[in-house]
Amino acid sequence: MKLVYFSLTGQTRRFINKLDLATYEIDTTNPFYEMDEDYLLIVPTYDQEVTEVVNDFIEFKDNANYLKGVAGGGNLNFGDLFIFTAKDISRDYDVPLVFSFEFSGTDEDVKNFKKVVNDFESKRID
Incomplete structure (x- = not known):
């Protein structure tokens, strides 16, 4: 399963780079890339004006x-606003929120997220 992600400050990209899995990074200058396979989306937490490019990607074709x-990264100091971008995408596109991590994730986060990806891949095969 492909992982598609958006990274603004590099925190999400650092998490993704630890995974060693097939990925695609949403290009802020041209988010109109057509997917032809199932994917999980990984997003940081920012105001909607900043993450609008992610919606452009999702809504393309x-x-x-x-x-x-969808999985979300953020800062636990945000309290109730922790991973709100991922929560909004989950609600708006009716997909499950599958994982959350703080900053660029820990080694344990990497291990647990890989398990989530493997679980999705095995469900797709069944």
Whole structure:
């Protein structure tokens, strides 16, 4: 399963780079990339004006139909606003919120997220 992510400050990209899995980074200058396979989306937490490019990506062609889940990164100091971008995407596109991590994730986060990805891949095969 492909992982699609958006990274603004590099925290999300650092998490993704630890995974050693197939990925695609949403290009802020041209988010209109057509997916042709199922994917999980990983996003940081920012105001909607900043993450609008992610919605542009999801809504391009048939990308929303391939979106199977969303994970969010953020700062636990945000309290109730922790990973709100991922929560909003989960609600707006009716996909499960599958994982959350703080900053660029810990080694344990990497291990646990890989398990989530493997679980999604095995469900897709069944």
